[in-house]
Amino acid sequence: MGSPPDISLDRSSPVPLYFQVAAQLEHAIIDGALAPGARINNEIAMAAELGLSRPTMRQAIQVLVDKGMLVRKRGVGTQVVHGKIRRSVELTSLFDDLSAAGKRPRTEVLALDLIAATDEISSELQIAAGARVWSLERLRYVGDEPLAHMHNVLPAEVLDLSSVDLAQVGLYAALRQAGVLMRVARQRIGAKRAETREARLLHERRNAPLLTMQRTAYDDAGHAVEYGAHAYRPDLYAFELTLVDR
Amino acid sequence: MGSPPDISLDRSSPVPLYFQVAAQLEHAIIDGALAPGARINNEIAMAAELGLSRPTMRQAIQVLVDKGMLVRKRGVGTQVVHGKIRRSVELTSLFDDLSAAGKRPRTEVLALDLIAATDEISSELQIAAGARVWSLERLRYVGDEPLAHMHNVLPAEVLDLSSVDLAQVGLYAALRQAGVLMRVARQRIGAKRAETREARLLHERRNAPLLTMQRTAYDDAGHAVEYGAHAYRPDLYAFELTLVDR
DNA sequence: GTCAATACTTTGTCAGGACATATTGACGTA
DNA sequence: TACGTCAATATGTCCTGACAAAGTATTGAC
Missing domain, CATH: 3.40.1410.10 (Chorismate lyase-like)
Incomplete structure (x- = not known):
């Protein structure tokens, strides 16, 4: 397991907790702190470390799975996607x-x-x-x-x-x-x-x-x-x- | 609120409940039983009718939101998307x-x-x-x-x-x-x-x-x-x- | 050394509950 | 008539808890 990136939560912020986690994980991936192919810590442990419920942790991870940055495998864990991610399909001009x-x-x-x-x-x-x-x-x-x-x-x-x-x-x-x-x-x-x-x-x-x-x-x-x-x-x-x- | 489509659940099936619901809602939309622009019943009521928990109902709806077939609005409800949906972006050949x-x-x-x-x-x-x-x-x-x-x-x-x-x-x-x-x-x-x-x-x-x-x-x-x-x-x-x- | 069974690990599914926030419509007042 | 307020409605967020399923590691038998 990779060591957890430095995630801090601001519970007084209007930004949902899951979104804060997802954003910081995304930065860790983009900055290289989480390398392509690296396994991240399991969601139960991460939730405990951050003082979150597991569904909230799961929701944060799902945001990045949807962006193609993480892949999940039952019984194994969650891994940073190999290869350069350009961008997800987005509704932009x-x-x-x-x-x-x-x-x-x-x-x-x-x-x-x-x-x-x-x-x-x-x-x-x-x-x-x-x-x-x-x-x-x-x-x-x-x-x-x-x-x-x-x-x-x-x-x-x-x-x-x-x-x-x-x-x-x-x-x-x-x-x-x-x-x-x-x-x-x-x-x-x-x-x-x-x-x-x-x-x-x-x-x-x-x-x-x-x-x-x-x-x-x-x-x-x-x-x-x-x-x-x-x-x-x-x-x-x-x-x-x-x-x-x- | 539109009347609920006829959804039946097979709890002995290995297919997850949320997936069964999503599939049947999708068929209702494709078959025209749920018309473009129609409001579907609220998720709390639908969960109760189907004997499901609300998160499970939410997950089913989210599948269709991700496919672009439904849109959700806080305080208002969930609506079938106007316009013909072709297909979501899919990883297919x-x-x-x-x-x-x-x-x-x-x-x-x-x-x-x-x-x-x-x-x-x-x-x-x-x-x-x-x-x-x-x-x-x-x-x-x-x-x-x-x-x-x-x-x-x-x-x-x-x-x-x-x-x-x-x-x-x-x-x-x-x-x-x-x-x-x-x-x-x-x-x-x-x-x-x-x-x-x-x-x-x-x-x-x-x-x-x-x-x-x-x-x-x-x-x-x-x-x-x-x-x-x-x-x-x-x-x-x-x-x-x-x-x-x- | 190999293979099968078992245990452990981790994600997937589902339940029940509570509070927050955005939207809309009804109603009252100026 | 227009505007403000409030209540009802419905989704959004978050929590605790439990079991199932898939994958991997370990152990024991041959």
């Missing part, structure tokens, strides 16, 4: 992703219009055909190079996009600021040829391969709040994710 | 996926060799350079059309691939049959141009866009058991996934 990766994304708003939803859009967003929606077209740059061409559609009543500085704020951050809690997204990742306009926007040749993603995002009441169709330059972007089989 | 989708996948093995791991392969699989690995190259068809060109590499000691009928059995099924429990995979999805040979294999034009995926899969002890590099025809395949923000 490209702006959030690039920012988190230390890249300074820059956004150019190509068009923002309040339009009537087409049949396709109304079907995706499950709203009445002809309902008012924001249609937002943007280019996202990293450095001097355009990385993504993005078209997003949102029901008008979700938020007033005209009052958001979309060159500075990612779309999802704006939704969060407006109190929209996104909980579920359906996503489809594919590839296509760059058409003439899009190729020009993305500094690629016509017919160059582009990585594509369509997404419909739903809030915590289950209402569709965004439909997006994005195209990315594959030399500048890829979807990296860690899958965990429970 | 393309063969499994296509089979589950009712498509009859056909496989053509192009090459199977026992080779010495290159530096790149040994780095990905975290094995010694020069160690023995299986190198497997295949084409996967749906109907008469090739859908994917796949190259997979596995450490030799994981299983003996030469004794597997890879035209009939998916690679992951073979690993499972050999007792390998895959738990975590790192995946990278991108796009590229089809090179000459690959284009010919996939019945595409040279330089056509292909959807790509590289994957390293780890077993439940954290050992890398597979590295794969796949290319798909984007007209025949896309990655569809449902993200859940917990």
Whole structure:
């Protein structure tokens, strides 16, 4: 068994105990104090050391199992996953992703219009055909190079996009600021040829391969709040994710 | 509150109670007995009706929350997610996926060799350079059309691939049959141009866009058991996934 | 030395209980 | 009508306790 990392709990904090433990274990893994392949102490002993109940300890460990950082085996114990963990699948925007990766994304708003939803859009967003929606077209740059061409559609009543500085704020951050809690997204990742306009926007040749993603995002009441169709330059972007089989 | 679906429990079954409940709730959602947007009964009442403890009921619901089929809100209740749920992100092979989708996948093995791991392969699989690995190259068809060109590499000691009928059995099924429990995979999805040979294999034009995926899969002890590099025809395949923000 | 049985270890499942927190609706007041 | 307050509702967190199941180590017999 590995020696336990230094975990301290603040019982007066509003942050749940299980979350505090999970966060500190996660740091220990990321910092290397818990090495890949290392066995951590058993959950009964750890719970006793920290003065927690076992289900609380289990819940903390489960958070990291879900992130793919720990694996558990009945009769054996819990081990740090070998190999580099990139990130779990998360419901974040490209702006959030690039920012988190230390890249300074820059956004150019190509068009923002309040339009009537087409049949396709109304079907995706499950709203009445002809309902008012924001249609937002943007280019996202990293450095001097355009990385993504993005078209997003949102029901008008979700938020007033005209009052958001979309060159500075990612779309999802704006939704969060407006109190929209996104909980579920359906996503489809594919590839296509760059058409003439899009190729020009993305500094690629016509017919160059582009990585594509369509997404419909739903809030915590289950209402569709965004439909997006994005195209990315594959030399500048890829979807990296860690899958965990429970 | 919606009326509770008809849930029956077999307490003599080895299947955990929480799993039985989750499965039946899932069927109720898929069959339409629980409509999108519908509120399900509160967890305390449901636990009482089923003669379960509340944590067990919570665990069942959590399974479906993790699958993106239910959303929970404190003070309000638990609701079926609006919108069609495709599937959660799962650690499955393309063969499994296509089979589950009712498509009859056909496989053509192009090459199977026992080779010495290159530096790149040994780095990905975290094995010694020069160690023995299986190198497997295949084409996967749906109907008469090739859908994917796949190259997979596995450490030799994981299983003996030469004794597997890879035209009939998916690679992951073979690993499972050999007792390998895959738990975590790192995946990278991108796009590229089809090179000459690959284009010919996939019945595409040279330089056509292909959807790509590289994957390293780890077993439940954290050992890398597979590295794969796949290319798909984007007209025949896309990655569809449902993200859940917990 | 090998193999089978047993004991030990550790996670998985389940129960019952209590309190905290967020949400919503009803009601009262200005 | 609008706003504030309060109670009811429902999930979120945490605790104690017990048994089951899977994996590993140890021991004894051959």
